[in-house]
Amino acid sequence: MIRILYRHRSGTVILDCPLDQxxxxxxxxxxxxxxxxxxxxQEEYERILVDAFHFHPLAIDxxxxxxxxxKIDDYGSYLxxxxxxxSLGAERMDIDSDEMDVFLGPNYLxxxxxxxxxxxxxxxxVEYHEEHGLTRGPAMLLYELLNTQLDNYVPIxxxxxxxxxxxxxxxxxxxxxxxxxxxxxxxxxxxxxxxxRRILMPQREVLSRLARIDYAAVPASAQIYFHDVYxxxxxxxxxxxxxxxxVNSTITTYLTVTNNRxxxxxxxxxxxxxxxxxxxxxAGVYGMxxxxxxxxxxxxxxxxxxxxxxxxxxxxxxxxxxRRWL
Numbered sequence: 001m002i003r004i005l006y007r008h009r010s011g012t013v014i015l016d017c018p019l020d021q022x023x024x025x026x027x028x029x030x031x032x033x034x035x036x037x038x039x040x041x042q043e044e045y046e047r048i049l050v051d052a053f054h055f056h057p058l059a060i061d062x063x064x065x066x067x068x069x070x071k072i073d074d075y076g077s078y079l080x081x082x083x084x085x086x087s088l089g090a091e092r093m094d095i096d097s098d099e100m101d102v103f104l105g106p107n108y109l110x111x112x113x114x115x116x117x118x119x120x121x122x123x124x125x126v127e128y129h130e131e132h133g134l135t136r137g138p139a140m141l142l143y144e145l146l147n148t149q150l151d152n153y154v155p156i157x158x159x160x161x162x163x164x165x166x167x168x169x170x171x172x173x174x175x176x177x178x179x180x181x182x183x184x185x186x187x188x189x190x191x192x193x194x195x196x197r198r199i200l201m202p203q204r205e206v207l208s209r210l211a212r213i214d215y216a217a218v219p220a221s222a223q224i225y226f227h228d229v230y231x232x233x234x235x236x237x238x239x240x241x242x243x244x245x246x247v248n249s250t251i252t253t254y255l256t257v258t259n260n261r262x263x264x265x266x267x268x269x270x271x272x273x274x275x276x277x278x279x280x281x282x283a284g285v286y287g288m289x290x291x292x293x294x295x296x297x298x299x300x301x302x303x304x305x306x307x308x309x310x311x312x313x314x315x316x317x318x319x320x321x322x323r324r325w326l
Contacts, residue, residue: 002044005034005124007134015124022052029107032134034141036120037112048110055080055103063101063112070203072210078105079217081206084199085117085149086156093163093185095156095192097199102142104217109138111145119148139222143229146207150232157196157239161246164189168250171257186247186254193244200240204233271325275316279309 006017009030017025017033025031035048042064049060059073059080073080081102089096100117103110111120123145134141167185210218211227218226286295286305295301 001038002040002048003036003038003124005036005134007032011135013134019047026052026108031107032138033108033110034134034138035108035110036124037110038116039114040112045112049103053078053103053105053108053110059103063103066099068099070199070206072206074215077216078103079215083146083149083203083206085113085119086153086196086199088156088159089192091188093160093167093189093192095160095196097195104138104142106217107138109141119145119152122148137219137222139218140225143222143225146229147225147232150229150236153236157236157243160189160192161239161243164243164246164250168246168253171250171254183254186251189247190244190251193240193247196240197237197244200233200237204230204237207233267325271320275313278312278316282308282312 002019004017004019004022006014006025008014009028022033022035025033037044037048040048045060045064049055049063055063055078056075059075062073062080062082069082070084071082079102081104083100083102084097085100087096087098088094098113098115098117101112111117113120123141167182167189170182207226207230211223211230214220214223282305286293298304
């Protein structure tokens with residue numbers, strides 16, 4: 001789907017500009033556009049990226065195919081950026097990432113994404129662009145888009161951190177069977193933490209370049225705003241590092257609890273085996289079929305043997321308890 005938000009040089013904002021009027025509107029250098037491609041088809045890609053703006057084939061190819069890593073390419077009169085957004089996944093402890101492709105020119109901003117974007121919907125209003133947004137230029141609109149996305153990251157990361165801490169507490173209070181079921185959530189949390197870091201690190205570099213390097217599509221007055229966004233990403237990266245350490249600590253705790261429970265089981269089995277060793281020895285000796293064994297003719301031999309078994313087992317249990325092995 002193609003949506004076009006058009007601001008005339010007079011200040012009039014048209015929320016849904018017809019696509020057939022785009023070519024004529026582009027001839028006015030004082031007009032400004034925000035074109036949003038939501039789950040676009042191949043034909044829609046070609047109508048906007050190829051026919052209307054004649055972007056470089058490499059940039060078009062990257063926009064059509066997922067790049068997976070944030071980046072920025074300078075094509076002189078415009079910039080091509082790949083940024084990512086985050087959202088909580090359907091599965092507990094899972095964080096999903098969505099790629100957004102951005103073309104930034106002197107009087108236009110083009111965003112392309114395959115999934116619904118709540119941030120774009122929040123900024124896609126006439127009232128907003130009559131005072132902010134395109135009124136201050138496409139570069140500032142990109143800043144506000146990125147800044148709003150970063151504001152949404154904080155509660156997502158806080159929720160994720162709370163879930164990891166809750167998971168760490170549950171490990172100590174749950175049964176062995178329940179702890180085993182939590183292994184999937186722990187591994188999902190680790191994967192999510194690694195995904196966040198793998199995306200935020202290059203995205204931080206993208207914002208650093210926007211804040212420090214002079215681009216034709218980014219006015220000098222807008223660089224300080226991108227520096228502010230860069231500072232936000234820097235803090236988010238620190239949060240992700242802390243979360244990754246927390247997840248690793250949770251995994252270590254899980255392994256420690258599992259090993260302790262395994263040791264308890266092995267201790268019980270070892271005690272049982274140790275108690276039965278002398279009993280097996282006595283049973284083996286008196287189970288031999290020799291004719292002239294002295295005790296074979298004794299009337300009290302059988303009950304005495306059982307008494308010896310019970311006495312040996314009781315003595316060993318008492319010894320184990322005094323040594324605090326049980």
